[in-house]
Amino acid sequence: MKKESRVGPTGDGSGRSRLWGPYLSERQWGTVREDYSPGGDAWSYFPHDHARSRAYRWGEDGLGGICDEKQRLCLSVALWNGRDPILKERAFGLTNAEGNHGEDVKEYYFYLDATPSHSYLKYLYKYPQAPYPYNDLVAVNGSRSRQEFEYELLDTGVFAEQRYFDVTVEYAKADHDDILMRITVDNRGPDEATLHVLPTLWFRNTWSWGEHASPAPKPVLRAAEGPRSTRTIRADHPELGSYDLRCGASAELLFTENETDKARLFGTASDTTYVKDGIGRHVVEGEPHTVNPTQEGTKAAAHHTLTVPAGGSETLRLRLGPAGAQLTLARGFDSVFRDRIAEADAFYGELTPKGAGEDEARVLRQALAGMLWSKQYYAFDLETWLAEHHLTPWSLPKPGVRNREWFHMVSDDIVSMPDKWEYPWFAAWDLAFHAVALSVVDIDFAKQQLELLLRDSFLHPNGQIPAYEWSFGDVNPPVHAWAAYFVYTVEKETTGHADHAFLERTFQKLLTNFTWWVNRKDPSGRNVFQGGFLGLDNIGVFDRSAPLPTGGSLEQADGTAWMALYCQSMLQIALELVEHNETYDELVLKFVEHYLWISASMDRLGDLGDELWDEEDGFFYDVLRLPDGQAVRLKVRSMVGLLPLCASTVFQPQQLDRLSGLGDRLQRFAARHPSLSVTLSQATAGKAGGPRLLSVVDEKKLVRVLSRMLSEDEFLSPYGIRALSRYHAEHPYTFWVHGQEYKVGYLPAESDTGMFGGNSNWRGPVWLPMNALVIRSLLHLYGFYGDELTVECPTGSGVRMNLFEVAQEISTRLGRIFLRDEDGHRPVYGGQPLFRDDPHWRDLISFYEYFHGDNGAGIGASHQTGWTGLVAALMKIFGTLGPDAFRPRTTRR
Template sequence: MTEAANITQEEKRLAEARERQAHWRKWGPYLSDRQWGTVREDYSPDGSAWDYFTHEQSRSRAYRWGEDGIAGISDNHQRLCFALAFWNGEDGILKERLFGLTGNEGNHGEDVKEYYFYLDSTPTHSYMKCLYKYPHQAFPYDRLVAENGQRSRKEPEFELLDTGIFDDDRYFDIFVEYAKNSPDDILIQVSIINRGAEARKLHLLPTLWFRNTWSWNGIKDKPFVKVSHTETKFSVIEASHPTLGERWLYCQDSPKLLFTENETNNQLLFGVSNASRYVKDGINNYIVHNRKSAVNPDNIGTKVAAHYLLTVDAGETKVIHLRLSDSPNSSQPLGDEFEVIFKTRQQEADEFYQRIAPKSLSEDERNVQRQAFAGMLWSKQFYHYVVEEWLNGDRATPPPPEERKRSRNCEWFHLYNDDILSMPDKWEYPWFAAWDLAFHTIPLAMVDPDFAKKQLDLLTREWYMHPNGQIPAYEWKFSDVNPPVHAWAAWRVYQIEEKMYGRADKRFLERVFQKLLLNFTWWVNRKDVEGKNVFQGGFLGLDNIGVFDRSAELPTGGHIEQSDGTSWMGMYCLNMLAIAIELAKTNSAYEDIASKFFEHFLYIADAMNHIGDPDGSLWDETDGFYYDVLHLPDDKNLKLKIRSMVGLIPLFAVETLEPETLNKLPGFKKRLEWFINNRPDLKENVACMETPGIGARRLLAIVYRSKLKCILKRLLDETEFFGDYGIRALSKYHAQNPYIFNANGCEFRVDYEPAESSSNLFGGNSNWRGPVWFPVNYLITEALHKFYSYLGDDFKIECPTGSGQEMTLREVAIALSRNVVNIFLKDSCGNRPVYGKIDKLQTDPNWRDAILFYEYFHGDNGTGLGASHQTGWTGLVAELIQQCGEDRSRNIASS
């Protein structure tokens, strides 16, 4: 990827953006898929965000902090927004936004009840494509709510396909594509295909509007949209904003233009007078209820829709062209040039991804990888949240309830978010999550390392990071603690950019490293209760994996000394050590800080394996596994013997030190050798760090030979963790042997649950009690590769356990990667495990090659579960496909 002669047009655009020659990322898919039901829009006294601002209200109530829409775009500060709305003539409301259940309505938490697919995008969004499937019949809003409300936690969710609304192909496929002619000149193509057997009418309403920024603080310089002029072949809408400037939307065939204001319908919702005669739901009322007075006859406002009434015959495709531009002077904005630009951008997108993907990938692998990248890039969102203003209220509106000042996030008054961020899922999780985002940066770095670096940089900036050094976790509670994976992500992004693009951005590495020193210190000061180098941290992103809610007060009193918390900190030390060593190559001052992290790691590794008396050790010699330890108020210790991901995370703390690197760092090497010679007590408790005959390569790891073999025996056991589609979060052992704990007359238990959880902890929409999760599977494969780099071909392990088939750790890592990747690939019968028994998704040619990237996956059969569009960390599949392809290429070359 580093040859200048082969640079693609998309890479040239990325270079122009990096060098600030052209702002190619100014416009992108930055609308949320759901703004209602979020913490930002919640001004209730009790913090019930899902109930305070509902889907029912969203069409009539102006948002304060952001906007949502279907297949939409906005500028990078979300001043001007564009999205698609539809009406099939049957629905009770205009389809302006995606529908789903809140956490209180769903039997497994919040869940979007629509079918849409992100099919393609380049990093600069010079070309984008998505697909929305819209039924001919009335959308079954009430039935979806009622049926899911009746179902228990042990039953599956009732999905839109289950209603039969797509039977006999009675729906429209609506493809939305964007192509940039320049950073501020965006061509839009909407293709509507009637998949049914009869002609159907469709109201198509491309909508342009300004985010309401004037109602909250009394801003007088209000933006507007108005008719610019109308010609036979097209009409033109002018949009003017005090800071964005002027834009023009060209609409093919001169449709009727419907103008209103992006203002709350207070009369409808609250029984008080409206600020404007024309309100947010005016276009809905005009189309659905035929209220002609609901739109402004003067053709001006802050929201406008171009109304196309289309009759689409069976199997027919209707295409509409639009263009959002900074130029008012084009005489043929939708002429022959339009088609040429689109074809050119599509071709350039193909060239960019062909350059990235290994030649050995199959067409199916290429399809899955490209859609994974598309999902990552479409899941960018403008995220705006100024906590101080949210707590205190706006000047022009009534003050929030007094409870607000003592409520959620009140200690994060410094936090000021006004950025484009990578979201886990723009419908179910339309807010950043710190540890999710760290994993997002891995596939993002493959296509846009500058954006990936920006994400990591932002979370460590002073308007995000707390003054005490804590990184904000996620919107529902910034003070929760996520695993400290940002140093790992920064190091990996640095390595990926160097490998794929030949650029070593040490300035980025150093900037992030300096801020992470503060975060590391916060961990040491706040999460090591007794100063023993054993860490807590609460649920640490693993939600319901334990017998207790680890973030809440324990029914027994005391605290939990966490195997995963301590291991994450061991990994954090080694990541910081690797970064410090890299920086020390050009600045010897970093040798001292490298020594600090080397020493700290040794103390953590020692504590991990030898805490106090035998019952207090996190390692269990009899079981050959790591467990959490419950430290009771009377100083007694009790191992919580749950075989879970908690006991596998110690594998992640591993790093090798090459002899040539050590020789370049005499100060660090001297300190390292002093520890080896003078602290044999610590050396014995970590991996052997020096092996004759291989140039004194050093291995730092919490887990080494004997313990490694014990853990891998369980990891690769098909009756425990090793599944056909990846490593389960909980051992299948607990299917027949549930872990039961009794306290204060109550029974607490953990069972193996390969699909959705029966527990309502953390909203009930996340399950670590058996399913396969991509982030930890990815880290396991990475750890195995690192162990292999030290142990080599001589160290082999049975895989699967009991099979008699021995593999090197590299072979095990590749096998595991392939298992996880196979979730999405067609099997020998042409089915994708991710879609389970959903026949429409498995066999229908208009569905089967469009990929949904779920939050997690059934531990036994690979079916997708949880958030259906969480490309987020599941987007790691793009990098795993890359690894499998590169391994295949190596094998071909060697043979």
């Protein structure tokens, strides 16, 4: 392979190669950060209609953009087709109230390529030549019920006769701060068409805020002299330094300020003559005096007018680099792109499993490209923001103001986002799954992300990990420890480097978080946990994050299983660390004991009516404990009942052999607590010298749960494991309270209720993160039972598989969502023929939030490569490792 440059796919190890990256959001409007309303209605306070005219407080957004690591200087593309009412500077979508299934971006854009160092990036945006149907999308979706399909951009007809432009934006680095930009415009339509292309450079507004902020000196953009046949915008920033943006001589340079147009929005005088929407008004509305004739400001664009023949193409070249450097747009420009693309090809060629087909390689590469494009600069200083809402740490709660208990929290970081339009803010458990997927392509960033939320500036002093922007105090499943150990193991096995320092730092912080869970989420002290909605949104009979209509409390099978998995993961980490520090010996026993109590609480001795395991059904259920002490099992067959399966971890004998006296101590513990003897036997079962298993389910329970999970009439979809059994399509579960019916039925696609905004549904679709945990548990269980335990897969088929083969089968079905079938159709796109037949669409892959439980069509956030990027990790695991990597090292029986 050709020797990499120091800005190659992984950089030079100094971190300088990542100074610039795809850190610009696709939506800053409508976020909690920008919400200064009295009632906390973020969507309405800062709508899309304001975004072009109103300076943001905490971040920036754009199309296919990049920025430096502190988002001081931003570069992206703006477009105008000559017909739209506004300049296209950012993606458009519906707010939560406007969409019949909640918020939803109404654009087609694709992340086609990226390297970890951002040495090469490729983004595609499909822009109609007809007027963009903003009002039509809002009106039609608003008129549809939750039982109807969403009205999508393709449904409006604006792509008819292929009358659209493919706008491809590429970046290639000649050095860590020398970025070449290439914009290629392809006219896919039958007629010549004109497109205005405006590469735009601007500073994030850090200078305009009031008494509670620390305003920075104001930077400046101005026209500058450059080499012949070029135009130059000089950017001078007091921290970042001076940069030049070079573009072709035909460009018209337009300057304004990144300041709010108060006259348009509020009918009051603006603070400056030239405002944020000045360039758009100049280009679209032909207003001559909205751009600064002195060619100076804090926002500037290089305006190009391209007339592209039918089927033709035009290319623009720009270059952003240190002021005064030789930033040529001619000699050597294209060779830099050729080198970076060749390096990216070689990088992904080594990453792709041998034997993978062309389409599999494409899916893996685009999934990981999406993960890397979804990095975002995330600024949020809660003390300042709350002060701007007139709150101090000693204030009483104020209606409409979120997160008042998080004054300590400050983010000034690059964070992996679930989706840079629909979820342009971190979510704790999403981030853990992102790290697992990112470990395939960028192990350093994966580790950094896991440590991020455990820093003092994020982790609450009481030990709670912040959940997500809309409510940092909410609860996400505790998967951080599992992800940290997974990433540690990946690095150890692929590079030979065991990063004990990372593991120990993570473990020490997670100890406080584990204690928070034990103290806050086990109110009865019975090791049965009540975490709230736990990320599974509408999966339950009731809104599990709200007070129950019955009174009483809800003992959760998933909350308790999550804590069992948390114990197992902390135990794994402690066993790894004890090899280098014997003081972790005591913590090993601590987590063994915690696990035994939690596991035993799910199915106590005897067939009792108030425990989570239902012996008659062979399944786990939530238990509703009423105020009078009665207990009722809520018999919904859902992922809640499958999660106990995921709390299964195998320990190799050499790990346990490091602990002198552990066996004796466990026996003494069992003697003191005979009710735990059955659970403890699972920890010690197996042939002498063989692996040991910690599992909530014994072999009998395992087989019974798997018989439901692997039934195609229940959980097993052609595209993975459903979140709710299909049994409930004909047999919905109902519960009556005070004359009101609460019902859970099988919904394979979008939600039919407004619970959790209506854009999330756990009552039937396939979700990648939960499938990944199921697969992980099956591989662990195979590591104990080996080839001797087989089950029918699918149930009733007569085909028997060992647990490795079952895991492989589920992974294959998940991959089928994205791969072209024998008819050239990708299930992810439902029945849309354009994505099947058109050569300009059929190899473009979106990694949706979740997937239709029966046909695999993508649903929810359409570009959520976050945890759906796990498909790349699964392809890598099963494409590289066979059953021998997981088979028990000794024969069990």
